[in-house]
Amino acid sequence: MSKKIGFIGLGIMGKPMSKNLLKAGYDLTVCDINTAAVAEVVALGAKSAATPKDVAAQTDIVITMLPNSPQVKTVVLGANGVAEGAKPGTIVVDMSSIAPQAAQEVAQALAAKGVKMIDAPVSGGEPKAIDATLSIMVGGDAAVFAECEPILKCMGASVVLVGDVGAGNVTKLANQIVVALNIAAVSEAFVLATKAGVDPEAVFNAIKGGLAGSTVMNAKVPMMLDGNFKPGFRIELHIKDLQNALDTAHALNVATPLTANVMETLQALKCDDMGACDHSAIVRFYEKLAKTEVRRKA
Ligand SMILES: NC(=O)c1ccc[n+]([C@@H]2O[C@H](COP(=O)([O-])OP(=O)(O)OC[C@H]3O[C@@H](n4cnc5c(N)ncnc54)[C@H](O)[C@@H]3O)[C@@H](O)[C@H]2O)c1
Known part of the structure; x- marks a missing residue:
C-alpha cells in the first residue's frame, strides 16, 4: 500500500513540490498558515489539516518545507506540532534549508519518540520545483533514505544520500x-x-x-x-x-x-x-x- 504523505509549508517551493506528489498519485494532506495556498492544493485533490499535529496523525511520512530553523522547530516540536501527532515509525522529511545543528537537534528530539527523520534540502529554485527536477541532498539513516527515495524522486531529478542527519544541510x-x-x-x-x-x-x-x-x-x-x-x-x-x-x-x-x-x-x-x-x-x-x-x- 502506498504511503500517506503530509506536506507542511506551501510557499514558492512547497506548493509546486506538493502538486508533483499529487500528480504521482500520492494521498496527500497539506497544512500552511497561508489559507490561500492550502485552498489551491486542496482544489487539486489534497486533503487539508488544521495543525501539524493533525497532519502527522493522518499520515505516515511528513514533509516540511519552511523558511528556517525556528519555523521547523516550532512546526515539528512546538504545541500542536508534528511530534504530538506522530506515531512510532512516522518519518519526518525536512526539506527546508536550515542550520545543520538544528536538523540534528530536531532529529534527536524525534528519535526519543520513535520517530525517524532525514534532512533533505533542495537546490534548483521554483522552475525546478515545478518541473520536478530539483537536486535533493539527503542526510540520514540509509534504510530511512531507501523508504523515502521513491517519494523524493517525484520532486527531484537528482537525489543523493550524503551522510548522517545534518549532512544534507x-x-x-x-x-x-x-x-x-x-x-x-x-x-x-x-x-x-x-x-x-x-x-x-x-x-x-x-x-x-x-x-x-x-x-x-x-x-x-x-x-x-x-x-x-x-x-x-x-x-x-x-x-x-x-x-x-x-x-x-x-x-x-x-x-x-x-x-x-x-x-x-x-x-x-x-x-x-x-x-x-x-x-x-x-x-x-x-x-x-x-x-x-x-x-x-x-
Ligand atoms: N525559493 C527558492 O528558490 C528556494 C530554493 C531552494 C531552497 N529553498 C529553501 O526552501 C525553503 C522554503 O523556501 P520558499 O521559497 O518556499 O519560502 P516561502 O517563504 O515562499 O514559503 C514558506 C512557507 O512556509 C509557511 N509557514 C511558515 N511558518 C509556518 C508555520 N508555522 N506553519 C505552517 N506553515 C508555515 C509560509 O506560510 C509559507 O507558505 C527555505 O528554507 C528556502 O531557503 C528555496
Missing part, C-alpha cells in the same frame, strides 16, 4: 556559498565589461561556453540583462543561508572570508529595500558603485 550550505560567490563574481565582471563599453549580452554569449560558464551564469545573466529581479530566490533567504554558513563555519573553527564579504553585499541590498528581490540583484550593488547598468542594448 551542510551540503546545502556549501551549495549556497558557491551560488552567492558565483553571482557576485559574475556581477563584478559584467559591470566592468559594460563600463568598458562592451555589450554585456555579447560578453555572455562569448564566455558562457568556456571555463567561466556556469549554471548560475546561464540562469542569472539573462535576468540582469532584462533588469528583472522578481524572485526566484529572495535576497533575505540567501542572507539566512549565509548566516547559517557563517555560524556553522565559526563553530567548527573555519574561516570563510569570501562568504563574509558577499554577506555584507546582500545586507547592503536589504538595507536598500531589495530584500525581497531575486539574488541576481547582487548586480545592483556593483552597478551603483560603478554608475553603470548591465542591460541589453535596445
Whole structure:
C-alpha cells in the first residue's frame, strides 16, 4: 500500500513540490498558515489539516518545507506540532534549508519518540520545483533514505544520500556559498565589461561556453540583462543561508572570508529595500558603485 504523505509549508517551493506528489498519485494532506495556498492544493485533490499535529496523525511520512530553523522547530516540536501527532515509525522529511545543528537537534528530539527523520534540502529554485527536477541532498539513516527515495524522486531529478542527519544541510550550505560567490563574481565582471563599453549580452554569449560558464551564469545573466529581479530566490533567504554558513563555519573553527564579504553585499541590498528581490540583484550593488547598468542594448 502506498504511503500517506503530509506536506507542511506551501510557499514558492512547497506548493509546486506538493502538486508533483499529487500528480504521482500520492494521498496527500497539506497544512500552511497561508489559507490561500492550502485552498489551491486542496482544489487539486489534497486533503487539508488544521495543525501539524493533525497532519502527522493522518499520515505516515511528513514533509516540511519552511523558511528556517525556528519555523521547523516550532512546526515539528512546538504545541500542536508534528511530534504530538506522530506515531512510532512516522518519518519526518525536512526539506527546508536550515542550520545543520538544528536538523540534528530536531532529529534527536524525534528519535526519543520513535520517530525517524532525514534532512533533505533542495537546490534548483521554483522552475525546478515545478518541473520536478530539483537536486535533493539527503542526510540520514540509509534504510530511512531507501523508504523515502521513491517519494523524493517525484520532486527531484537528482537525489543523493550524503551522510548522517545534518549532512544534507551542510551540503546545502556549501551549495549556497558557491551560488552567492558565483553571482557576485559574475556581477563584478559584467559591470566592468559594460563600463568598458562592451555589450554585456555579447560578453555572455562569448564566455558562457568556456571555463567561466556556469549554471548560475546561464540562469542569472539573462535576468540582469532584462533588469528583472522578481524572485526566484529572495535576497533575505540567501542572507539566512549565509548566516547559517557563517555560524556553522565559526563553530567548527573555519574561516570563510569570501562568504563574509558577499554577506555584507546582500545586507547592503536589504538595507536598500531589495530584500525581497531575486539574488541576481547582487548586480545592483556593483552597478551603483560603478554608475553603470548591465542591460541589453535596445
Ligand atoms: N525559493 C527558492 O528558490 C528556494 C530554493 C531552494 C531552497 N529553498 C529553501 O526552501 C525553503 C522554503 O523556501 P520558499 O521559497 O518556499 O519560502 P516561502 O517563504 O515562499 O514559503 C514558506 C512557507 O512556509 C509557511 N509557514 C511558515 N511558518 C509556518 C508555520 N508555522 N506553519 C505552517 N506553515 C508555515 C509560509 O506560510 C509559507 O507558505 C527555505 O528554507 C528556502 O531557503 C528555496
